[in-house]
Amino acid sequence: MTENAEHTGVDRRRFLAFLVAAPTLTVAAVQLDTPGAAAVPLPEPPDLGDVLNLAALPTSHLLTLKVAEDGTVDFWLPREEVGQGLTTAVAMLVAEELDTALDTVRVHLDKARPELLFNQLTGSSNSIRSLYRPVRTAAAAARQRLAWAAALRWGTEPDRVTTRGGRALLADGRSIAYGELAREASSDRFAEQPLALKPRAEHRLIGSPTSRIDARALVTGRQQYTLDLDIPGAKPAMVRRPPTIRGSVRRVRNAAAVETMPGVLAVTAIATGVAVVAETFGQALAGKEALDVEWGPGPVDELSDDSLRAKLRGAVAQGLPPLLGRYVDAEFDFAPVSHAPLETNCAVADVRPAHATVWAPAQSPIAARKAVADAIGLPDALVDFHVVQAGGSFGRRLFHDAAIEAAQVSKAVRRPVRLMWSRVDDMRHGRMRPATHHKLRAVHAGGALLSFRHRMASVAMDVRHGFGDAITAGLTGLPLVGETTAQAMFALSVRSPYDMGATRQTLTEVPLQLPTGSWRGVFSGTGRAAEEMFVDELAERLGQDPVAFRRARLRTAAQRAVLDKAAAGWGRELPAGWAQGVGFHEEYRSRTACVVDLDATDPKAPRVMRAVIAVDAGRAVNPRGIEAQMLGGLTDAIATTLRAGLHLDKGLPLEGSYSQFHYARQRNSPYEAKVHVLDGGPDAEPGGIGELGVPAPVAAIANAYARATGRRPRSFPVHFAVDFEPFPR
Amino acid sequence: MPDQTFTVNGETVTVDAPDDLPLLWVLRDLLGIRGPKYGCGIDVCKACTSHLDGEAFNPCVTPVASVAGRSVTTIEGLADGDRLHPVQEAWLAQDVAQCGFCQPGQIMAAVALLRRTSTPTDAEIANVCRCGTYVRIREAIKAAAARM
Ligand code: FES
Ligand code: FES
Numbered sequence: 001m002t003e004n005a006e007h008t009g010v011d012r013r014r015f016l017a018f019l020v021a022a023p024t025l026t027v028a029a030v031q032l033d034t035p036g037a038a039a040v041p042l043p044e045p046p047d048l049g050d051v052l053n054l055a056a057l058p059t060s061h062l063l064t065l066k067v068a069e070d071g072t073v074d075f076w077l078p079r080e081e082v083g084q085g086l087t088t089a090v091a092m093l094v095a096e097e098l099d100t101a102l103d104t105v106r107v108h109l110d111k112a113r114p115e116l117l118f119n120q121l122t123g124s125s126n127s128i129r130s131l132y133r134p135v136r137t138a139a140a141a142a143r144q145r146l147a148w149a150a151a152l153r154w155g156t157e158p159d160r161v162t163t164r165g166g167r168a169l170l171a172d173g174r175s176i177a178y179g180e181l182a183r184e185a186s187s188d189r190f191a192e193q194p195l196a197l198k199p200r201a202e203h204r205l206i207g208s209p210t211s212r213i214d215a216r217a218l219v220t221g222r223q224q225y226t227l228d229l230d231i232p233g234a235k236p237a238m239v240r241r242p243p244t245i246r247g248s249v250r251r252v253r254n255a256a257a258v259e260t261m262p263g264v265l266a267v268t269a270i271a272t273g274v275a276v277v278a279e280t281f282g283q284a285l286a287g288k289e290a291l292d293v294e295w296g297p298g299p300v301d302e303l304s305d306d307s308l309r310a311k312l313r314g315a316v317a318q319g320l321p322p323l324l325g326r327y328v329d330a331e332f333d334f335a336p337v338s339h340a341p342l343e344t345n346c347a348v349a350d351v352r353p354a355h356a357t358v359w360a361p362a363q364s365p366i367a368a369r370k371a372v373a374d375a376i377g378l379p380d381a382l383v384d385f386h387v388v389q390a391g392g393s394f395g396r397r398l399f400h401d402a403a404i405e406a407a408q409v410s411k412a413v414r415r416p417v418r419l420m421w422s423r424v425d426d427m428r429h430g431r432m433r434p435a436t437h438h439k440l441r442a443v444h445a446g447g448a449l450l451s452f453r454h455r456m457a458s459v460a461m462d463v464r465h466g467f468g469d470a471i472t473a474g475l476t477g478l479p480l481v482g483e484t485t486a487q488a489m490f491a492l493s494v495r496s497p498y499d500m501g502a503t504r505q506t507l508t509e510v511p512l513q514l515p516t517g518s519w520r521g522v523f524s525g526t527g528r529a530a531e532e533m534f535v536d537e538l539a540e541r542l543g544q545d546p547v548a549f550r551r552a553r554l555r556t557a558a559q560r561a562v563l564d565k566a567a568a569g570w571g572r573e574l575p576a577g578w579a580q581g582v583g584f585h586e587e588y589r590s591r592t593a594c595v596v597d598l599d600a601t602d603p604k605a606p607r608v609m610r611a612v613i614a615v616d617a618g619r620a621v622n623p624r625g626i627e628a629q630m631l632g633g634l635t636d637a638i639a640t641t642l643r644a645g646l647h648l649d650k651g652l653p654l655e656g657s658y659s660q661f662h663y664a665r666q667r668n669s670p671y672e673a674k675v676h677v678l679d680g681g682p683d684a685e686p687g688g689i690g691e692l693g694v695p696a697p698v699a700a701i702a703n704a705y706a707r708a709t710g711r712r713p714r715s716f717p718v719h720f721a722v723d724f725e726p727f728p729r
Numbered sequence: 730m731p732d733q734t735f736t737v738n739g740e741t742v743t744v745d746a747p748d749d750l751p752l753l754w755v756l757r758d759l760l761g762i763r764g765p766k767y768g769c770g771i772d773v774c775k776a777c778t779s780h781l782d783g784e785a786f787n788p789c790v791t792p793v794a795s796v797a798g799r800s801v802t803t804i805e806g807l808a809d810g811d812r813l814h815p816v817q818e819a820w821l822a823q824d825v826a827q828c829g830f831c832q833p834g835q836i837m838a839a840v841a842l843l844r845r846t847s848t849p850t851d852a853e854i855a856n857v858c859r860c861g862t863y864v865r866i867r868e869a870i871k872a873a874a875a876r877m
Contacts, residue, residue, distance in 0.1 A: 212826060218829035218832055236754075262730065282758075628824065632862070
C-alpha cells in the first residue's frame, strides 16, 4: 500500500491507494485515518461541508480507477452529474496526477453502493472538496505503478522513469505507452513506496480553464438522460395527480374506459395518484387527462399565500427595543420557488418477482435504493439503482419520488416502465424552496455597531433522504448546534462574514406538510441574501457607502480582495433610472462578491444590464466551470429576485409551466457579465462552488433596485402578479 | 391506425400512429430519436425545437399527420457526419452547456434563427435554459453569426 502523507492546511486526512486484483491496472483509494473528532480535528468553526466530509471519511475507499490496455482510464464516480461539470473536474484531477491526456479519461457515475454509506451523496457543494485528495491519490498510485513497470522492462531504477502524455519515458528518448504497461503494472511484486502528489507548481490541467468533457455529446443530442436510455420493453407511464398537494386516491371511476383508449396498456392506482401506461408518452398523457378520479383531501388543502405568510410572520417576533443605543429593524419575505429543472422528474424501472433495476437521476442513490426496495417489498440487496446524468437539479434530485413511483407501477403492471412527470405536475406537485420570513435588527451607538440579530422563519425544510442522515452522522460526538437537523444545517451554513458586534442568527421552522427541499443552497439563498439587503439598509441609515461599509467590517484579507475586485467599477456614471447594487457571500470555504448595474427606468420591468462577479473558491480546479456556475447562480438570482416564484392557492401552486413560473429568459439576462476567478493562494484546497453563486447577486439586484427607485423591496420576487390563467386542477 | 410517412434526418420513415399524436412522441417513443426533449409539451420551453422543411418548429404541439410528406430535422441530423454545424462549434467554443437538457432545442432554434437574421434580438432567443446559460448562448450565437 502506498500512502499519501501530505498534511496541509485544514485537511489532515490521509489517503492511501491499494491494488485491486484485476487483469489490468486497477487501484482504489482508501481513507487512512480512523474517523473521529480526535483523529480528525474539524476546522473552527466547521461548516456544512466539513461535517459532510467527516461523515464520508470511513468510506473514502473504493474510489476505483482502471487503466485499460488501450491506455484509456476509467474512473467510477460516486456522485451525480447534474450539469455542474463535476465529471470534467474529476477527469482533470485524474489526468493531472496520472500524466495522461484529458480525453483518455472516462468518468462513470457509480450505481448505488451501500458500502459507501455517506460517501455517495451529492450536495452542499461538497463534491470536489471531498474528492480532491482521494481521486488524486488513486491516480498517483496508478502512475507510480506504471513507472515501475516501465523501469522493470528497461532494467533501470523507477526514479529514472518520468511520465508524460500517457507514456512512461526515459532520458534517452525511449518511451512506452501506458496501455502497454497496464497489465504488468498490476503485478503485486512492486514494493510499496511513499506516494507524493504533484506539487501545485507542476499542475498543467488543474487550474486551467477547461471545457466540458461531455460537451460534444451535449451539443449533438447524443447525451443520454434517463428517458433516453434504451431499456428493452420499457413503456411510457404518467401519473394523474390529485387536485391538492399530497391528496389521496379514493376511487377511479373510468379505468376500464381509459384502458380502451388508443395506445393505452394499463391503468393502475399508486399512493400518489393514478398511473397510465401506454405505447407513447403522448397517449399516456391523453389517458391520464381522461381519467375520472375521486380524490381524498391532502394535508394542506386550506393553505394559501396569505395564511402561509401569516404563519411565517407569526413564528418569529422582533423582541423589545434595546435599552442602549439606537436600532434599525427590517423585514423580508420570500415566496416559495420551484426547482423546475428542465428535465422533469423521471425514472425507469424494471421490477421482477425477485429482482429490480432502476435508472434515475439521483443525488442520494443509497437512500433511493432503500426507498425503492421498501416500496416494492424486496430486500435492498435485490435492487440495483443506476445513477443517470441529470437534466438539471438545483437540489431536486435529492428526492427520489419518481423512482419509487416507477418501481410501484412496474411491479403493478408487470413490465418495465419509463415514468415521466408532466411539467404542470413537476411545478405543482414537485419540491419547492420553502417560503421564508426574516426579521433583522442591528443596534448601534456613536457610529459603532453593537449587535446584529437575524430571526429567520421557514416552512420546515425536508432534509431527510440521506442528506440529513449524513449530517447527523457527521455531527455525532460534536457539540449540538441545533435542535433539529435543519437547525444544525442552518447553524453550519448561515454565517455573517462581518464584524457587526454581538451576532446571532436563528432559524424557526414552521412545520407544514409542504414538499420542500434545499434549492441551490440550503438557507443562504434567502437567509444570507436578506442579511446582505439589511447591510445596505444599515449603511444607508448610518450615512455610509455600502461598499465601504462592508469593507470596513469584513474580517479577512481574502474577503476584502473579492469585494475589491467585484467593486472595481463601483460608483461609475450611470444613466438616470439606473443604479448599482452590491452583495457579498462566503460559504463552502469559498467567497464571492457581485456588483450589478440595474436599469429600473421602468420600475415594473427592471433589467440587470451588467454584472461583475469575483470569486475565490480556494484552489480553482476548473476556472471555466466555476465561471459557468457563477453565471448560473446569477441567472437564478435575477429570476428569484425579480419575477419567479410560486403562488400557493388552497393547497396547490397556481404555476404550471415556464409561461407562469417566470424563470429568467435571454431578455432578462445582462448584456455583459464578467466573472473574475481569483487565486486562493498557494496552499488553498478547493472550496465549494455549485451553490455559492446565488445569495450575493440576489442582494445586489435588490439593493440596486432600492437605490434606483428609492423604494426598498421587502417581498420577493419583486414583481409577482398572477398574470396568467392557471391550468385546471 | 393510419400509416404516417415523412422524412427524418434524410431518411423516409413510416409509422403506425394516430393522426393527432404529437410528433415529439412519434420521434422519441416510436422511432427512438431522442435528441428532441420534452420540457413542457405546450410550446413554451422550446426544448423540443427541431426543423420542418428547414424552419424551426415544436414537435410537442405538432400532430404527426401534419408533417406527412415533409422533411423533419432533429439535432441528430444537424451535423454533417463528424463535421459539426458552425452553431454546434460555437457552442463548444463557448462551453455553453451545463446540464445540457435544453441545448438540442437551443441549437436548433439558433440555427433556424440565424438563417433569417444575423443579428437576432434577445426576445427572439426564446428558449428556456433553467441552468441559466444565457450569457454564453448569446456569445455563441454572435460568434456563429459571424461564421455563417
Ligand atoms: S416541449 Fe416542446 S416547447 Fe416545451
Ligand atoms: S443547460 Fe440545463 S437547462 Fe439549459
